[in-house]
Amino acid sequence: AQSVTQLDSQVPVFEEAPVELRCNYSSSVSVYLFWYVQYPNQGLQLLLKYLSGSTLVKGINGFEAEFNKSQTSFHLRKPSVHISDTAEYFCAVTSFGGFKTIFGAGTRLFVKA
Amino acid sequence: DAGVIQSPRHEVTEMGQEVTLRCKPISGHDYLFWYRQTMMRGLELLIYFNNNVPIDDSGMPEDRFSAKMPNASFSTLKIQPSEPRDSAVYFCASRENRGEAETQYFGPGTRLLVL
Numbered sequence: 001a002q003s004v005t006q007l008d009s010q011v012p013v014f015e016e017a018p019v020e021l022r023c024n025y026s027s028s029v030s031v032y033l034f035w036y037v038q039y040p041n042q043g044l045q046l047l048l049k050y051l052s053g054s055t056l057v058k059g060i061n062g063f064e065a066e067f068n069k070s071q072t073s074f075h076l077r078k079p080s081v082h083i084s085d086t087a088e089y090f091c092a093v094t095s096f097g098g099f100k101t102i103f104g105a106g107t108r109l110f111v112k113a
Numbered sequence: 114d115a116g117v118i119q120s121p122r123h124e125v126t127e128m129g130q131e132v133t134l135r136c137k138p139i140s141g142h143d144y145l146f147w148y149r150q151t152m153m154r155g156l157e158l159l160i161y162f163n164n165n166v167p168i169d170d171s172g173m174p175e176d177r178f179s180a181k182m183p184n185a186s187f188s189t190l191k192i193q194p195s196e197p198r199d200s201a202v203y204f205c206a207s208r209e210n211r212g213e214a215e216t217q218y219f220g221p222g223t224r225l226l227v228l
Contacts, residue, residue, distance in 0.1 A: 032214040034216075043117070043206070043219030044219045046216045049214065090156065094214065099161070100158060101158075101217060102158075103155065103156045105155040106155060106156070
């Protein structure tokens with residue numbers, strides 16, 4: 001079984017500041033890792049995903065995430081946030097050979113002017 | 114493609130009434146998922162289908178919930194009878210059958226309020 005823990009439920013940050021949203025996962029098998037974003041009153045959409053290869057993954061809107069196998073983490077980062085990045089961010093895992101995606105509880109990013 | 118389409122976008126009903134939520138997946142996608150999102154429990158997978166066949170319904174909360182996929186372009190999630198604790202946002206998502214790492218595409222959701 002897999003589980004996903006997002007360590008912060010809310011992250012307030014000022015515009016143009018850097019941000020890191022933390023995600024740890026637990027699994028007895030290898031997994032694929034995802035970050036999804038949900039803007040207000042919308043469904044989730046993919047930001048980025050890690051399949052294999054380079055541990056640094058770049059996604060849309062200037063976000064990137066780094067896979068750390070030894071720490072079982074997949075933290076999301078952006079060097080300079082905008083007001084429009086205000087949204088809820090979900091970390092998720094799918095096991096190799098599986099089709100169910102397990103989502104974390106979400107981190108609400110609030111960017112202040 | 115128009116993306117995943119869900120209807121209605123909002124539903125307000127009274128306790129005891131039947132509620133039917135509808136979903137049209139992206140054409141060519143073989144997998145369809147129903148999720149429920151609440152503040153307390155986050156995003157929960159209710160059931161998913163592959164090629165119109167239900168594969169895993171272990172997330173369906175109780176017998177009041179049922180889901181069908183009569184063809185590749187349509188699915189329903191029904192709650193009968195509805196209860197106030199069913200109030201949530203229900204999402205439908207679909208994906209291609211090219212492997213486990215394929216992206217899920219979510220619809221805009223149906224916001225259900227049971228009074």
